[in-house]
Amino acid sequence: MTAKRPRLLFRGLHALIWHTDDPNRKALERYLSRLGLTFQVRCCEEPATTDENHDLLFFDGDSDLPLTDCPPKVPRIAVVGSEAPSRLEWLLNQDPSSLLVKPIRPAGIYAAIAFAFSNFARRASLERDLGRLEAKVRYRRLVVFAVLRLMRETGCSEDEAFALLRRKAMEEQTTIEALSGQLVARSETTRTAS
Known part of the structure; x- marks a missing residue:
């Protein structure tokens, strides 16, 4: 650039x-x-x-x-x-x-x-760059939770879970952080519903 x-x-x-x-x-x-x-x-x-x-x-x-x-x-x-x-x-x-x-x-x-x-x-x-990076750091915790959830659900390794998360984010044309937030929110909704 x-x-x-x-x-x-x-x-x-x-x-x-x-x-x-x-x-x-x-x-x-x-x-x-x-x-x-x-x-x-x-x-x-x-x-x-x-x-x-x-x-x-x-x-x-x-x-x-x-x-x-x-x-x-x-x-x-x-x-x-x-x-x-x-x-x-x-x-x-x-x-x-x-x-x-x-x-x-x-x-x-x-x-x-x-x-x-x-x-x-x-x-x-x-x-602007600092704000974007600070947001990424805040969302990093959500990415970790999403990777752990995928590992638990699919029985795959950490690298495989992250690759799956990255591939899904690319398919949905969103960021890994946003997709992780959606996954964590869905799991929270499921947990409170049961």
């Missing part, structure tokens, strides 16, 4: 800039306009919540912004001026996808956006 190519064209995307009204924000606005992004601006004193959908969030990393109110499912770019350890710790806890260093210059903004989208997509993919 080939990896999805990162997004490198940003024209038409909508960004939220949550930053103090200063030259850094003005420079960011100018460059985003040149890239073809539309944006909405919020001062740090204003809440960032809005009804509009945003594709990207720029936030002032030097202000203690309540980022829990921000659109959560978009790449976040921190605009950083201070490198104090406590400030960097706060920033890391906000889970930014990329960062820009103050004073903002045109060089670096495009790269920060590209890295933000790439890192955000990679992180989302890892979270």
Whole structure:
């Protein structure tokens, strides 16, 4: 499977800039306009919540912004001026996808956006994979119960029971875990009925 190519064209995307009204924000606005992004601006004193959908969030990393109110499912770019350890710790806890260093210059903004989208997509993919693997681990116990049940019913070995379970799952076009859950549920129903 080939990896999805990162997004490198940003024209038409909508960004939220949550930053103090200063030259850094003005420079960011100018460059985003040149890239073809539309944006909405919020001062740090204003809440960032809005009804509009945003594709990207720029936030002032030097202000203690309540980022829990921000659109959560978009790449976040921190605009950083201070490198104090406590400030960097706060920033890391906000889970930014990329960062820009103050004073903002045109060089670096495009790269920060590209890295933000790439890192955000990679992180989302890892979270999906982790969720799928955690579900498999939860269902592993059901697979063991199903294999033991097949061993008991057919008198076959563990390997033969697992091969039988795998073949049946392929015939029914389902996962081994789902089929195991069905077998265990049927045996529980049978046991409670008798």
